[in-house]
Amino acid sequence: MALPKQPAATFAIWRFAADTGQLLGEDVAYLDPLAWETDGTTRYIVPPCATTVKPPAAAPAHGKGHCFDAATGKWKTVSDYSTASVWDTTTALPGTPPRFGDALPANLTLFAPPTTAAGQVVQWSGKDWALVADHRGEVWYSQESGLQVAIVAVGDIPAGLTQTARPDVTHAWDSVTGNWVVDDLLREQHQVQYAQEELARRTATASERITTLADAVALEMATDAEAAALTDWKRYRVLLSRVPKQEMYPAAIDWPALPA
Known part of the structure; x- marks a missing residue:
């Protein structure tokens, strides 16, 4: 009686990642010699995270990958940007690619930003990068x-x-x-404003001196010099009141001299 033909020593299997089901590549499972020798059963030792179900022959499209669904025992196509170069659309800097199976987030793009020149920055328009003028700090x-x-x-x-x-x-x-x-109007307005402010300042100074000297005279505490100074400061304040009547006011003012 002829002995049954021993099956092939290996059988094709495909490994996948334990956490994501991502296809890792083809491998082989080895024939279980004990099962064959004991009762002639053909059994291959398939390691964990491996399957004898062959994945689709066609390569997945860009941004896609083959994933084994252990619940159904079938391969399916999912998003795969895990090894792609991506850029953050908010900073234009290289970003961290998403995990296998996750879609590309809205804040990441596969398009590299263009090189900027001085006075430029890049901004994401929603579809592409745009060079934008940058005058910040100027x-x-x-x-x-x-x-x-x-x-x-x-x-x-x-x-x-x-x-x-x-x-x-x-x-x-x-x-x-x-x-x-x-501007002639602005110049005139400025001259008037300056003249009024300077006149008010000088008048306030005169009034302050007059008040103090007048108190000294009223209280019969004034010296002869202070009494004379009171008259000088009063005269000075009167002359100030007549400044707006000068012919060249406010363009040119002849200010009265301060009392000694």
């Missing part, structure tokens, strides 16, 4: 008020700003020449 000036404006956001410079500082408050922005020019 100092500009309002063409309307002349006040300093700090740029704190990326993007083009807002309208109505210039990098040229306003020379002084008598200048206004001329959109025709693109520069600051002397």
Whole structure:
């Protein structure tokens, strides 16, 4: 009687990751010699995390991978970006790829950001990278008020700003020449304001001295010099009151001399 033919010593199997089911590659299972020798049973020793079910022959598409579903005993196709180069769309820096089986998060992209030049940053538009002007940290000036404006956001410079500082408050922005020019009305307003503030300051000084000296005279405590000074300061305050009547006021003022 002829003995049965011994089966092949090995049988093809495919290994998969224990945690994700990811296909790791083809391997072989070896024939169980004891089972064969005992009762002629053909049995192969299949290690854990391996299957004799052959995965699909076609290679998975980009971003996909073969995964063994132990519950169904079948292979399925899942997302696979675990070895891909990815970039964070919020920082434009290399990111950490997702685990096998996980979809690509919204904050990651497979597209590498472009190289930036000085004064540029990259921003994610939702579909691709865009080069955006970056003027953060620069100092500009309002063409309307002349006040300093700090740029704190990326993007083009807002309208109505210039990098040229306003020379002084008598200048206004001329959109025709693109520069600051002397404005007659502003100059007059500034002259009036300065004259009024300076007159108020000098008058207050005079009034303070007059009050003290007048008290000394009223209390018969004043020296001859203090009595004379009281008259000088009163005269000085009267002369100040007549400053607005000067012919060149407020453009040119002839201020009375302070009392000695």
